[in-house]
Amino acid sequence: MKRLLLICLSFCGIVQAAAPPNFLIILADDHGYGDVSTYHASDVQTPNIDRIGKEGMTFTAMRANCTVCSPSRAALLTGRYADRVGVPGVIRTKPEDSWGYFDPKVPTIANELKKVGYHTGIVGKWHLGLESPNTPNERGFDHFHGFLGDMMDSYTTHLRQGNNYMRLNAETVDPKGHATDIFTEWAGDYLRERAEHNDKPFFLYLAYNAPHFPIEPPPEYLAKVKARAPQLDEKRAMNVAFVEHLDDCIGRVLAVLQETELAQNTVVVFSADNGGSIPHAQNNDPWRGGKQDHYDGGLRVPFVMRWPAQIKPGSRRTTRA
Template sequence: MSRIAVVTLVLHFYMAITVSTFANQTGRPNVLVIMVDDLGYGDLASFGAKDMRTPHIDRLMSEGMRFNEFYANCCVCSPTRAALLSGRYPEMVGIPGVVRTQPESNYGYLTPDSVMLPELFQKAGYHTTLIGKWHLGLAKPNRPNQRGFDEFLGFLGDMMDDYWTHLRLGNNYMRRNEEVIDPEGHATDLFTQWSIQSLEKREADGKPFFQYLAYNAPHFPIQPPEDWHERVKAREKNADPARVKNIAFVEHLDDGIGQVLSALDKLGLSENTIVVFTSDNGGKMKYGASNGALRSDKTHVYEGGIKVPTCVRWPGKIRAGQETSFTALTMDILPTLGDLCGVPLETEIEGRSFKPVLLEGKQAAFTEPVFHMWLQNGTKEAMREGDWKLVRDNPGDPFELYNLKNDPFEKVDLANEQPERLERMVRVLMVHMEKAQKIPWKRPEAQANVNH
């Protein structure tokens, strides 16, 4: 090799080190939060599903820290999404239930003073993008662009009645910011494409980004593309037809997530991007989902409705291949990301940062009790305090009490054996419920009708 070639090689080497060092020392990390819809705790190969092939989500689990005791704030969609973006109990920001099209079945309206995660990151100099499902408001001022997102490409509403037509009760909720759009294709594929296109723009402008990628899948209706369905039918010949469709739906979703992760790699963004993966609640078993050995499913506050597969990846900062039994909730993601990215929080929240467990592998357990509730007519409630869990899964029913350390599948109700503990925990829960009931959650026009 010539002397000039050697000098050139050395210069390139030191320039690479300098650029890398500069980026690591002064550049804030990018953030990609992937939230999927109704993914069961037992519906990933890495979480024990023998019939699933989910190599890309499994790759995320192995390349970062996997949480085995992570909980959605609620057993249904909207409240958990509100918790993610506010860092608060959803009932404290006006989303105790599901935001729906029909006024008579709507149970949520974001409070005007709610401070959203994208607003905080926007103020810190981040470009903020939502790709996919919003589900926190159908009208101004509670649409994504009024709540801190610079860019929105996705679905304003709740579930899609069809993944190909993208309609909900005859309404087209697909938007590009405020523009109504009618794109062709399966919603999962569209969200994947839009996510990658947004990443390409961010790589080009060099600005740090926060992208929230919220897939509708695998929420019912279970509609995998036909080629995916046929492939799984041929492979799982003896499986229940509903299970086969769910497998194909999840594997198609996994492929989309794999494309997004590959785009991060190709664009050179992976090393400085924190990726969070989670689900908004547990799977619905009647549609072929599995929550493993956990009790019950979506719309219930037993473990199967609220315990969700979750991981966080940040190459070089979070050691790969770790698993933790540290218990955290969806609302804890906001303060953790703020902590990791140096984004100050400007509002009081209930969420708590789990940054130490990510970067150091250990952290003292949170000691405050945590609450799960869902309002629809009456309320379903659960409270976790250490190993103990209080449950009332049907309004008006007696409370049940479980020790999750000894009984993770909630088989033995200890309410009669632990009356003093039960009574004390019910009192604590009722204080929380009283606070929640003071927060308005009806749309202004509905509230005005009530006041008159």
Template structure:
């Protein structure tokens, strides 16, 4: 009790000091990054000095998970601070109705809405992936500035199309961008917007959302050849994704250099994360974690994550605190002392960032889902994890403290724990199934 009171006192004092000048926020999300594809996370072949340096200046997390094993649901969880099912995005939002599995609730309040209403300049640079038209255009979901890709994956990093449609936009205007690598484009636009924001008296919140290293794996030739030269015995697919990630690292370094050149780095909170784990068949490395993207095991959910905030977050910090994508919103609102009364499923872990002494959410039910024809799902409570990774009702139970690589199913050995977690999972799924996830055109075609 004394420990909790002391932590609350420290947090109160910290918030008083934070309220003097609200920081800029640069939130960097990459796409399908393997949990061991940064040198800071143990990669032996891919070198990411810019991201490593960023993480070295702040707190790096070892147990952070995405809300889902695929893109759109995790992005919806980040933007709303909610479980993705509860805002209508249980699966991937796609171009065609027959293969689209989400419709972001038009009534859901986004993190951009809240920052904008609290005098922040809000921008989204890069991948959106939560709707192609009103009411789910980025400009209608709290972002004053949108410069990026409306669709899901790109069919080509230089063509910037999906199913033959060009989805690059500046706000509501389509822009011709063919011929420049998407990572370079998003980096240029991010830098341009940061510079423009210096003319605005408001602090900025920028969501910098890269497509890389999502497939197709299209590295610039220079980076692919350099990777092959330094790793002559590597596979072709590893060389391609290695080149793509090292180019991404260089590009993120350009954005961070801009903060330094403008002398705003000390008053900018920078977050780095991925929307889910990497895909092994494209060359990603999730280390010893089981499986990969599209799976409910840790290889599909564990993500490289860090927070950097000079003079607020201690450098070279390493945290095993267990947080997930939907916790970003309440944590960031806490960090800038914004009082928001709307409902969020996520929880703030600001005390962990500032003091490194927050207790884990041991009783919290962490639900992970992905709908595509059928719903894969998982539930974690403290060290226990229930997994259904197939179309059939085939559940497994793991204790991640003793079995971090999910090798031993304990459902028969611990029937009471298994039963309790099944009941909690079933109750959540029953509630989730009542939430609309179909866009209007899908309803009409029924």
């Protein structure tokens, strides 16, 4: 996944005569390989994530760069091993328990894409620093609407250890609702705004907190799963509902791309920062282990990519990108 920067930059030059593509990178948090139904029969249904692969390419051997959040995000955004950019572990609220400092001298994918004329945005989870010089607007992003911190103590209060890390650029904001829905709405706002000001291509990094614990699906999603699959135990039913809510939200984002006529020339990628959490009933099948393990279950992640203008629908890649 650390090579995604090179993939994006190389795409910019594939069709010299055409407009450069837009990029929408959707990163889920702790999303197990087995919790995407495109890979094998599953008790979870992810038709919108699956559709990205069906309409483009499905990768079956993608690996995250670490088994926890911050290092994978640092690698994704810089194209370098996380240890080489100062993030060997999880960046946390309390300095005495924080394991990294994102090197401000290292350019990010946002910095590099800005050099070639892109507008850059991040919606959702940052998790690479809580203060200057490591806020998103200082690391190459023109627009930030999301959460600076690591995990939320609740998806409905949005606090972390009593702190409000929700921001619109540098401004503290206090939105209402489920965080997954909020980030979906903000992503839609960004896409509509870019469609109205289409003088330059865009790069949107949409980083959901879901399905990272606490597992908090909206009640109507849990009720639907229990009605469909009453054999599931409570923990598994909760996680299935949580993932299906996320999938529906991704479908809403894809619908905005279609609505704004941006879909044809937008590269859409869905992946995750690491494997799912076994104690929270997440599924990494067929791989052994999960989050924080160095078995495949902790490192293998779902990865699907769509670019209607260039990628043949239904393509599959069984080696690492």
